[in-house]
Amino acid sequence: MIAVRRNKISGQASEPTLRRLPGYLFYLKKMREEGMLNISAPTIGKELKCDPTQVVKDLSVTGIKGKPKVGYNVYELCQVIENYLGFNKPNEAFLIGAGNLGSALMAYQESQTLGLKIIAAFDVDKDKVGTQIGGIHVLEYGKIFSLADRLKVKIAILTTPNNVAQWVAEELVDCGIKAIWNFTLTNLDLPGEIIIENTSMSAFAAVLLRRLNDSIIK
Amino acid sequence: MIAVRRNKISGQASEPTLRRLPGYLFYLKKMREEGMLNISAPTIGKELKCDPTQVVKDLSVTGIKGKPKVGYNVYELCQVIENYLGFNKPNEAFLIGAGNLGSALMAYQESQTLGLKIIAAFDVDKDKVGTQIGGIHVLEYGKIFSLADRLKVKIAILTTPNNVAQWVAEELVDCGIKAIWNFTLTNLDLPGEIIIENTSMSAFAAVLLRRLNDSIIK
DNA sequence: TAGATTGTTAATCGATTAACAATC
DNA sequence: TAGATTGTTAATCGATTAACAATC
Numbered sequence: 001m002i003a004v005r006r007n008k009i010s011g012q013a014s015e016p017t018l019r020r021l022p023g024y025l026f027y028l029k030k031m032r033e034e035g036m037l038n039i040s041a042p043t044i045g046k047e048l049k050c051d052p053t054q055v056v057k058d059l060s061v062t063g064i065k066g067k068p069k070v071g072y073n074v075y076e077l078c079q080v081i082e083n084y085l086g087f088n089k090p091n092e093a094f095l096i097g098a099g100n101l102g103s104a105l106m107a108y109q110e111s112q113t114l115g116l117k118i119i120a121a122f123d124v125d126k127d128k129v130g131t132q133i134g135g136i137h138v139l140e141y142g143k144i145f146s147l148a149d150r151l152k153v154k155i156a157i158l159t160t161p162n163n164v165a166q167w168v169a170e171e172l173v174d175c176g177i178k179a180i181w182n183f184t185l186t187n188l189d190l191p192g193e194i195i196i197e198n199t200s201m202s203a204f205a206a207v208l209l210r211r212l213n214d215s216i217i218k
Numbered sequence: 219m220i221a222v223r224r225n226k227i228s229g230q231a232s233e234p235t236l237r238r239l240p241g242y243l244f245y246l247k248k249m250r251e252e253g254m255l256n257i258s259a260p261t262i263g264k265e266l267k268c269d270p271t272q273v274v275k276d277l278s279v280t281g282i283k284g285k286p287k288v289g290y291n292v293y294e295l296c297q298v299i300e301n302y303l304g305f306n307k308p309n310e311a312f313l314i315g316a317g318n319l320g321s322a323l324m325a326y327q328e329s330q331t332l333g334l335k336i337i338a339a340f341d342v343d344k345d346k347v348g349t350q351i352g353g354i355h356v357l358e359y360g361k362i363f364s365l366a367d368r369l370k371v372k373i374a375i376l377t378t379p380n381n382v383a384q385w386v387a388e389e390l391v392d393c394g395i396k397a398i399w400n401f402t403l404t405n406l407d408l409p410g411e412i413i414i415e416n417t418s419m420s421a422f423a424a425v426l427l428r429r430l431n432d433s434i435i436k
Numbered sequence: 437t438a439g440a441t442t443g444t445t446a447a448t449c450g451a452t453t454a455a456c457a458a459t460c
Numbered sequence: 461t462a463g464a465t466t467g468t469t470a471a472t473c474g475a476t477t478a479a480c481a482a483t484c
Contacts (some may be wrong), residue, residue, distance in 0.1 A: 014475065018428050024381075024422040026403040037271065038479045051477060056442065068441045086427045087420075100352070101330075104322020108419065112319075112403065115423030132317070154430065160245075160328075166242050179430040185330065187243040187266050195433060197426040197452060201326065202240040202305075204399065207335030208415040209304045210236050212372065212397040215413060232451065258465060269453060274466065286459045286465045440484095447478070454471070460464095 013061040018060055018085075021117065023048055025081045040071030085130045091116035092153050096168055096176075097160035098123040098138045103181055104158060107134035116155060120147065148175035157181045231279040236303075238276055240333065242265055243299045250292045258289030309334035312371050312395075314386055315378035316341040316356045319401055323375060325352035334373060338365065366393035375399045 013021075027047055031039060031206040036043055039056040048055075059072065061079040082088045098121045106118055122141045123129060129140045139147070147153070156177045160168050165186035172180060179195040182188055188196055226318065231239075245265055249257060259273040266273075280298040284290040300306045313320055316339045325386055340359045341347060347358045356367070367373070374395045378386050383404035390398060397413040400406055406414055 013428065015425055016475070018425045019421040020420060022424050023403070023405070026420075027405065042441075047312065052441090052475060053443095053479095054475090057444095057476090058351070060443070066442055068443090069439075070442070070484075085424050086431055087424075091427060094242065100325035101322055103293065104319055104326070105419075107318035108322070113420055114421045115427060128406070143241050179426055180434070183425055185235045186243070187241070187245065195426065195429045197422055197429075199422050200240060201323075201334045202244075202331055203237040204415055204417050206240050206305075207233055207307060208399055209333060209417075210396055211413045213304055215396070215411065234451070260465075270465090270468095271453060271455095272451090275452090275468095278467070284466055286467090287463075288460070289465070441484080442481105444481085445479085449475105449476070450474090452473070455469085457466105458468105458470085459466080 004151065007159045013058075017058045017061060020050070021081055021085055022087075024055075024058070024111075025078065025085070025087070026113075028074055028078050028081070032078055036074050038067075038071045039074050039077070041066070043071070046173075085115065087113065087115050090094075090118045091155065092151065093117065093155035093157055093181075094119070094144065094148065094153050095121040095136070095157040095159060096123075096141070096144070096172070098125075098128050098158060099157065099161070100131060102157075102159035103133045104185075105159065106136045109134065118150070118157065119153070144171075145175055148172075152176070153177040155181070157183070159183045231276075234250050235279060238266075238268070239299055239303055240326045240331075243277070243296065243303070243305070244272075244331075245295050246292055246299070250296055252358075254292050256285075256289045257295070260363075261289070271387075297412065300432065303333065305331065305333050309373065309377055309424075310337045310338070310369065310371050311335065311373035311399075312366065313339040313375040314341075314353070314359070314362070314390070315376065316343075316346050316351060317377060317379070320375075320377035321351045324354045327352065336375065337369070337371070349365060362389075363393055366390075366395065370394070372396040373399070375401070377401045380404045 024044060027044065042052040045052040045055045062084040064072060064077060064080045093116045095106060095118045102121065106121060108114065109118055118136050121136050121138045122144050123138055124141045128138045131138050154177060156172045158165060158169060158180050162184045165184040166188060169180060169188045169190055173190055173194055180188065182196055182198045185200060189195065231340060242262060245262065245298055260270040263270040263273045274388050279300040282290060282298045311334045311426045313324060313336045320339065324339060325370065326332065327336055336354055339354050339356045340362050341356055346356045349356050372395060374390045376383060376387060380402045383402040384406060387398060387406045387408055391408055391412055398406065399415045406408050408414065
């Protein structure tokens with residue numbers, strides 16, 4: 001029997017690897033600014049506190065080639081990671097629900113690299129509509145239908161109250177949205193092809209608190 | 219040779235389990251409000267899209283006992299999870315850096331269960347000092363030393379600019395802070411006993427973008 | 437050349453999933 | 461009783477870590 005061998009496609013990174021890459025990128029950009037030309041995996045690993053072998057493996061998903069004894073070219077490395085993650089492309093996104101967390105994310109992307117660019121926010125609150133937060137206009141929710149179609153936006157950040165999240169998400173899918181970054185606690189039930197990235201702040205708090213309580217007991 | 223068998227301590231939950239527990243809790247509280255008395259692992263699994271066996275295993279860390287064919291008591295389940303995570307205790311925290319993300323988290327905890335309670339915020343910006351965000355006072359950064367000591371606060375949320383994060387973190391450790399929820403991109407280098415929970419927004423964006431791009435190619 | 441580092445393959449480790457006996 | 465569900469133990473799966481040959 002002949003085994004069929006799949007070609008190794010560059011898009012094979014595991015989720016943990018994907019989560020680590022922005023961390024590498026931030027550090028490498030800092031090193032690039034400081035004028036460093038080459039960097040080795042052990043050096044990166046020491047700084048970010050992870051195994052050098054893992055660094056090598058993580059970086060290999062971008063297809064970069066390093067030189068034994070020398071390491072990787074810092075400038076090239078920054079470029080391939082940015083390119084691999086798609087951080088150098090516009091990645092335009094809508095934000096729905098300009099409440100507390102919503103307006104924060106809008107303001108946040110000014111100072112930090114979020115990876116994507118919020119081009120408009122939507123809300124039903126008449127007081128918020130017409131205002132600007134972090135340079136982003138808050139529009140009337142109803143306008144999302146025509147705008148999504150016109151601008152071909154594929155990504156939505158969902159920061160509405162929990163009780164309307166499912167309903168809004170369904171409308172987003174109707175608008176042609178393909179990926180939803182969900183900050184609500186609601187478990188969205190949507191067609192399988194829609195990409196959902198759930199980010200719940202309390203999940204982090206849970207890990208932190210548990211580790212803290214464990215360390216106090218010991 | 220006699221094998222030494224460790225007693226199964228309740229604090230043995232893995233990190234993935236810990237991250238899932240707040241999700242269960244939110245759903246169960248909703249069910250409790252709707253008057254549901256008992257719930258089975260398969261029912262929870264169907265809703266949260268995870269394996270029923272995993273639900274059983276996750277819930278078992280709290281020490282709760284279910285009844286075959288009936289499931290778990292919803293009220294009791296909410297209580298034991300809240301208790302296990304420590305979400306029912308005060309968990310008082312300081313927030314340092316009342317900038318964009320910082321003020322967001324302050325406002326956020328009013329509407330969502332964060333798991334911990336921000337009792338004061340600190341900033342060096344004279345314009346922010348004296349104001350109130352989400353009901354939390356912003357105090358002068360210098361005051362943190364005496365207050366941390368007096369109030370015995372053990373948790374700090376770090377939302378300063380990246381370039382001062384390491385420096386501030388070291389001062390927090392001097393203040394007696396034991397756990398730092400780090401929202402900056404800086405890799406904090408602190409004594410080993412300090413608990414650090416790194417939360418970088420761009421890590422989520424990376425996973426979302428990659429999955430989106432992969433799905434478009436296919 | 438000698439030695440550090442890359443890059444790959446193998447071993448380990450831990451989490452998820454499957455199997456199944458116990459039980460209500 | 462019959463059957464669904466718990467709860468535990470075993471099998472699987474995937475990620476991390478270790479080993480090592482290639483190479484600059």
